[in-house]
Amino acid sequence: MTKTNMIALGVLVVMGFIPFFADSAWLAVGTTFLVYSVVAFSQDIILGRAGAFHMGHAAFFGLGAYATAILNTQYGWPILATWAPAVIIPMVVALITISPIIHLRGDYLLVATIGLNIIFIQVLENDLFGITGGPNGIFGIDVVRAFGYEFMSQTNMYYMAFILLGITLFIMKTLDSSKFGRAMFYINKDDIAAQSMGINVRYYKLYAFAIGAGLAGAAGSMFAVQYSAVSPEAFNVLQSIMFFTIVLVGGSASLPGVLLGTIVMFVLPEVFREFAEARYLVFGLAMILTMILRPRGIWPVKFGDIPSFLKKGTK
Amino acid sequence: MRRILPNLAASVAVCALLVTAGSAADVIKIGVQAPITGKYANEGQSIDNGVRLVVDQINAKGGVLGKQLEVVTCDDEGAAQKAAICARRLVNENVLAVIGSYTSGATEAAQTTYYRNKTLQTSDGTSNSLTEHKYWTFFRNSFKNSDQATFTAKYLVNEKGYKKIVVLSDFSSYSTDLGDSVAKAIVAAGGNLIYQGKVKSGTQNFTAVLTKIKSMEPDAIYYSGYYTDGGLIRAQQQQLGIEADFIGGDSNDNPDFMKLAGSSAEGTLLINFPTPDFLPYDLAKDFIADYTAKYGIAPSSVWALMNIDGLRAIVHAVEMTKSEDTKVISDYLHTLRDFPGITGPVSFREDGERINTKFNVYEVQADNSYKIVNE
Amino acid sequence: MDIFLQQLVNGLTIGSLYALVALGYTMVYGVMKLINFAHGDLVALSSFVGLTVYTNMFADGGTSIVAVITVFMFTAAIIAVVGVLLERLAYRPLRTAPRLSAVVSALGAGLVIQNSIMLIWGPNMKIFPSDLFPSTIWDINGVVITFTQVMILGTSSILMIALYLFINRTKMGTAIRAVAIDQDAAKLMGINVNKIVMIIFVIGSALGAVAGLFIGIYYRGITFDMGWTYGLSAFVAAIIGGIGNIPGAMFGGLMLGLFNALISGYISSAWAETFTFMLLIIVLIFRPTGILGEKTAEKV
Numbered sequence: 001m002t003k004t005n006m007i008a009l010g011v012l013v014v015m016g017f018i019p020f021f022a023d024s025a026w027l028a029v030g031t032t033f034l035v036y037s038v039v040a041f042s043q044d045i046i047l048g049r050a051g052a053f054h055m056g057h058a059a060f061f062g063l064g065a066y067a068t069a070i071l072n073t074q075y076g077w078p079i080l081a082t083w084a085p086a087v088i089i090p091m092v093v094a095l096i097t098i099s100p101i102i103h104l105r106g107d108y109l110l111v112a113t114i115g116l117n118i119i120f121i122q123v124l125e126n127d128l129f130g131i132t133g134g135p136n137g138i139f140g141i142d143v144v145r146a147f148g149y150e151f152m153s154q155t156n157m158y159y160m161a162f163i164l165l166g167i168t169l170f171i172m173k174t175l176d177s178s179k180f181g182r183a184m185f186y187i188n189k190d191d192i193a194a195q196s197m198g199i200n201v202r203y204y205k206l207y208a209f210a211i212g213a214g215l216a217g218a219a220g221s222m223f224a225v226q227y228s229a230v231s232p233e234a235f236n237v238l239q240s241i242m243f244f245t246i247v248l249v250g251g252s253a254s255l256p257g258v259l260l261g262t263i264v265m266f267v268l269p270e271v272f273r274e275f276a277e278a279r280y281l282v283f284g285l286a287m288i289l290t291m292i293l294r295p296r297g298i299w300p301v302k303f304g305d306i307p308s309f310l311k312k313g314t315k
Numbered sequence: 316m317r318r319i320l321p322n323l324a325a326s327v328a329v330c331a332l333l334v335t336a337g338s339a340a341d342v343i344k345i346g347v348q349a350p351i352t353g354k355y356a357n358e359g360q361s362i363d364n365g366v367r368l369v370v371d372q373i374n375a376k377g378g379v380l381g382k383q384l385e386v387v388t389c390d391d392e393g394a395a396q397k398a399a400i401c402a403r404r405l406v407n408e409n410v411l412a413v414i415g416s417y418t419s420g421a422t423e424a425a426q427t428t429y430y431r432n433k434t435l436q437t438s439d440g441t442s443n444s445l446t447e448h449k450y451w452t453f454f455r456n457s458f459k460n461s462d463q464a465t466f467t468a469k470y471l472v473n474e475k476g477y478k479k480i481v482v483l484s485d486f487s488s489y490s491t492d493l494g495d496s497v498a499k500a501i502v503a504a505g506g507n508l509i510y511q512g513k514v515k516s517g518t519q520n521f522t523a524v525l526t527k528i529k530s531m532e533p534d535a536i537y538y539s540g541y542y543t544d545g546g547l548i549r550a551q552q553q554q555l556g557i558e559a560d561f562i563g564g565d566s567n568d569n570p571d572f573m574k575l576a577g578s579s580a581e582g583t584l585l586i587n588f589p590t591p592d593f594l595p596y597d598l599a600k601d602f603i604a605d606y607t608a609k610y611g612i613a614p615s616s617v618w619a620l621m622n623i624d625g626l627r628a629i630v631h632a633v634e635m636t637k638s639e640d641t642k643v644i645s646d647y648l649h650t651l652r653d654f655p656g657i658t659g660p661v662s663f664r665e666d667g668e669r670i671n672t673k674f675n676v677y678e679v680q681a682d683n684s685y686k687i688v689n690e
Numbered sequence: 691m692d693i694f695l696q697q698l699v700n701g702l703t704i705g706s707l708y709a710l711v712a713l714g715y716t717m718v719y720g721v722m723k724l725i726n727f728a729h730g731d732l733v734a735l736s737s738f739v740g741l742t743v744y745t746n747m748f749a750d751g752g753t754s755i756v757a758v759i760t761v762f763m764f765t766a767a768i769i770a771v772v773g774v775l776l777e778r779l780a781y782r783p784l785r786t787a788p789r790l791s792a793v794v795s796a797l798g799a800g801l802v803i804q805n806s807i808m809l810i811w812g813p814n815m816k817i818f819p820s821d822l823f824p825s826t827i828w829d830i831n832g833v834v835i836t837f838t839q840v841m842i843l844g845t846s847s848i849l850m851i852a853l854y855l856f857i858n859r860t861k862m863g864t865a866i867r868a869v870a871i872d873q874d875a876a877k878l879m880g881i882n883v884n885k886i887v888m889i890i891f892v893i894g895s896a897l898g899a900v901a902g903l904f905i906g907i908y909y910r911g912i913t914f915d916m917g918w919t920y921g922l923s924a925f926v927a928a929i930i931g932g933i934g935n936i937p938g939a940m941f942g943g944l945m946l947g948l949f950n951a952l953i954s955g956y957i958s959s960a961w962a963e964t965f966t967f968m969l970l971i972i973v974l975i976f977r978p979t980g981i982l983g984e985k986t987a988e989k990v
Contacts (some may be wrong), residue, residue, distance in 0.1 A: 287798025
């Protein structure tokens with residue numbers, strides 16, 4: 001294990017023990033961080049690894065959240081039963097909507113994904129089929145119930161989100177060292193060359209979108225339970241921009257980078273509420289400065305050009 | 316780089332410890348959940364200012380049950396998601412009660428969290444759905460949409476005798492609820508409802524739907540949404556040459572309505588609970604005077620004052636029951652009758668509704684002042 | 691029929707405004723291949739600046755032509771300066787960086803401008819006085835057109851024609867077109883690329899400023915966050931019309947305005963943006979260079 005990965009693992013272990021000495025206000029911040037970092041990682045799979053200019057990710061996050069919300073409040077499903085739809089529905093939507101546009105060049109794909117996000121928001125706000133709740137969203141979402149217990153406290157939610165992050169990281173590590181990971185790496189570097197080597201670029205990019213969407217959906221479900229309410233503005237284009245930025249500013253395909261990006265973008269504003277007014281101004285400046293000074297992100301992948309499995313023979 | 320991470324972990328840990336150590340025991344915390352920023356900012360700020368003013372006054376007299384009151388404010392930006400986030404935050408701060416929010420949507424998004432955590436909540440939201448669950452933690456300090464709808468329909472159909480009425484609302488739960496209630500009430504009263512439609516709040520340009528309406532030649536347009544859109548609808552109605560009376564529901568009652576409507580504000584009819592200037596109670600006059608002295612402007616509207624009455628009723632309940640147990644306080648509030656309030660006598664029902672509210676119809680004059688035109 | 695004509699009038703008015711803003715986007719994208727996400731926020735800024743200029747210079751509400759022209763020119767000048775600063779500080783350092791970095795920087799710049807507006811003018815909606823233009827209304831067989839609408843249609847048309855002539859009939863315009871085709875070759879021809887980029891930002895920002903003022907006058911209520919979505923719609927218009935070319939942006943803007951008005955009138959304004967983006971996606975799939983775009987060899 002490389003040094004950066006060990007440090008990141010250390011941070012995660014610390015986070016696992018935080019509930020023992022933090023009060024619920026801080027646990028809430030922590031839970032938010034965990035949920036958002038899952039979404040950020042799922043964005044990283046699509047943007048950082050597969051290199052697709054995707055600025056509509058909040059829509060997948062929202063699909064999962066609303067899936068849980070609608071199935072629970074309108075159809076009475078228990079929360080645990082909504083996890084599968086919350087993962088599958090975004091994946092299916094991703095495949096259907098991204099397939100026709102996956103071949104588009106960077107900027108055009110970017111605007112198209114923004115468009116998909118906006119369409120999603122409008123569907124929510126206009127209360128399509130009367131089930132999406134309009135601009136005020138859906139509230140009164142239940143808590144997780146299992147074995148006769150109600151997992152209602154902040155600590156419970158924190159651990160659920162923590163487990164979700166653990167699963168996410170596990171999936172990502174597995175992907176990285178698999179055929180998918182290698183294909184992604186080559187596609188990112190030069191997709192025309194990759195294509196001529198026989199890699200089906202379209203298949204792998206869609207694969208990345210599907211996995212990213214599914215993970216985001218799972219995080220969305222957790223989000224819905226944490227706040228008992230969902231509404232459109234948590235999943236709008238501004239949020240997509242945040243996720244997009246986290247990956248690029250933190251460092252594409254970099255585990256500590258994405259975590260750091262999530263902390264900066266979502267946790268710091270909670271901590272420094274007094275500067276809440278100027279917080280987006282500071283973000284904007286940080287975004288510009290980071291790109292100028294550290295174009296690969298604050299904590300980029302070290303030695304990113306040569307994957308470790310190729311370095312084995314060299315000394 | 317190697318040094319950053321351990322430092323980061325350490326500072327997070329230290330902060331966490333500091334926060335847990337810092338929670339004091341000798342205060343009673345009151346939460347405010349309101350749109351401090353966003354399009355309803357001037358209402359939200361009024362609510363926050365009003366609460367802080369009352370809290371200062373109470374603290375100066377020794378506080379409640381020997382403890383000082385402390386206000387914790389969370390800005391929900393008038394948005395449901397932020398409201399849900401605020402609810403979590405305020406609950407985690409262990410507030411006794413929350414004053415908020417201004418919009419029904421933001422109130423409802425937070426309601427379940429407060430209920431699950433046994434935190435009291437009082438709001439000026441008027442959506443019928445707010446009391447549907449009959450949560451014992453919730454107290455409405457204003458009136459119900461269906462009451463306003465009945466009054467509105469009677470006024471439009473019976474008193475003014477309009478022949479072709481259009482009802483517009485926006486997509487928020489409050490406005491849709493009010494619009495639907497009014498439409499139903501108009502039909503029930505035998506009136507002729509020629510069109511019921513929705514506009515999207517914030518689109519600024521309503522000429523498309525107004526053009527459609529123009530061809531139907533209405534004599535009355537009723538709008539159940541908020542002042543930020545109502546004012547523009549009125550202005551654009553005049554521009555397009557639609558000669559119909561404009562009647563606005565209670566959320567159009569705000570100085571910005573007049574500003575947006577400009578010269579077309581004159582002659583607009585607004586239906587609302589008695590506005591601050593028309594409240595005949597001494598408590599009201601005193602409060603408005605104190606507020607204006609401290610903040611330099613008058614409270615934005617009667618909504619802020621209703622929320623203040625909610626706060627005052629809760630504080631009163633704490634003093635009378637000598638308890639900080641929210642269930643005990645709630646039981647007391649459900650039996651509260653005719654507690655003297657800024658907006659009139661405050662009484663609550665078992666489902667959290669406030670009883671005995673009345674309405675006025677105001678006609679906006681050339682100088683933007685109001686004239687009561689009913690009764 | 692007059693409903694349709696009325697929607698046409700409204701649609702063309704809104705479309706002209708979109709076109710003015712779209713021109714700013716298309717010029718920058720054509721030359722630098724950069725989506726200037728901050729442009730919409732610049733337009734919003736110009737509404738606020740314009741309002742302040744107006745209330746400070748003509749506190750008693752003078753509505754003379756001189757007053758109006760002065761406000762427009764002042765505001766355009768200020769916004770042009772801001773635009774040049776934007777380019778110099780946020781975009782020039784990233785000319786050779788990967789595309790994604792410039793995108794992030796543009797988004798960041800947009801946030802900075804948007805929040806500066808909020809910090810300077812406060813978060814509440816600001817309201818334009820209704821008497822900047824006379825409130826004359828003409829009623830032609832049931833179709834109403836206001837003085838403001840005429841001004842918008844007239845001014846935008848003049849400006850767009852002027853821009854078209856500038857780009858296609860002057861030496862400077864030729865230089866701009868050269869830089870858009872190939873920056874390095876243009877440099878070899880002796881064209882000062884930095885200067886050309888600056889000129890593009892000046893023109894784009896000035897046009898955006900005119901649009902911003904008209905938006906304030908027409909819609910009356912302005913908020914600090916209105917620039918982002920408005921700008922995005924304008925950019926979509928530019929893509930649909932054909933990114934990188936001037937007639938494309940004009941056509942796209944007008945078409946989008948009409949499309950919006952007709953959807954809002956005949957279906958519902960709640961779905962306007964959905965249809966807009968569906969149209970965008972259809973155009974991108976079937977005719978990616980836009981309706982008026984040239985077929986280029988570049989892969990889309």
